[in-house]
Amino acid sequence: MEGILIAPRTARLAIKPLTPERWGDLEQLFESNGTCRGCFCMFWRRRGRAFSGAWGSKNRAAFRRIVKEGPPPGLLAYAGQEPVGWCALAPREEYDRLQNSRVLGPVDDKPVWAVSCFFVAREHRGTGLTVELLRGASRYARARGARVLEGYPTDTRGKKTSSSWVYTGLLQAFEKAGFREVARRSKTRPIVRRRLTAGSSGRPHLAK
Numbered sequence: 001m002e003g004i005l006i007a008p009r010t011a012r013l014a015i016k017p018l019t020p021e022r023w024g025d026l027e028q029l030f031e032s033n034g035t036c037r038g039c040f041c042m043f044w045r046r047r048g049r050a051f052s053g054a055w056g057s058k059n060r061a062a063f064r065r066i067v068k069e070g071p072p073p074g075l076l077a078y079a080g081q082e083p084v085g086w087c088a089l090a091p092r093e094e095y096d097r098l099q100n101s102r103v104l105g106p107v108d109d110k111p112v113w114a115v116s117c118f119f120v121a122r123e124h125r126g127t128g129l130t131v132e133l134l135r136g137a138s139r140y141a142r143a144r145g146a147r148v149l150e151g152y153p154t155d156t157r158g159k160k161t162s163s164s165w166v167y168t169g170l171l172q173a174f175e176k177a178g179f180r181e182v183a184r185r186s187k188t189r190p191i192v193r194r195r196l197t198a199g200s201s202g203r204p205h206l207a208k
Helices: 020-030 034-039 057-069 129-143 171-176
Strands: 013-017 074-079 082-091 113-120 148-151 180-184 190-195
Touching: 013 129, 020 034, 020 057, 020 074, 020 082, 034 057, 074 129, 082 129, 113 129, 129 148, 129 171, 171 190
Parallel strands: 113 148
Antiparallel strands: 013 074, 074 082, 082 113, 148 190, 180 190
């Protein structure tokens, strides 16, 4: 399963699971952003001081252990050989902060996978890369047995918002990728889902 390559609509774009041998690519991508270097995608996995007290090297080490132990905790997008985008996804119960969130807490008791955050290199923002990552996430989660994929985007309603505040993605991107709103406990933070059927998820291709 770790060898799955998601075939996106753009020929030069490849989306691959974050396996241990691709760890350096994630570090390269995060290097351009101080927040990413400090968080290392541990925000949704830890709460309180367990997260803030580990800012930087401790979060990095913790996430690297997750990658080494597997399964892959997300997908990397490549333009040619260059890593240009990241999407974190896993079974929802792996995200302690989500499980205990007042606004984004569980809608029901259905087993779901969650797309928790994104990071896209500055020069590739506004190109539709987030939509392709979501399509790839749908295919990948479906191949791993998931039947429902959930997301927690920001609804900007046409207002410009700094990318620092939309790390969970924009509602428009999720809608383009086939997600639909199922709950909203905050004006700007809907919960969206996509049912993963064979027809909707597409067919994964094995990477060489």
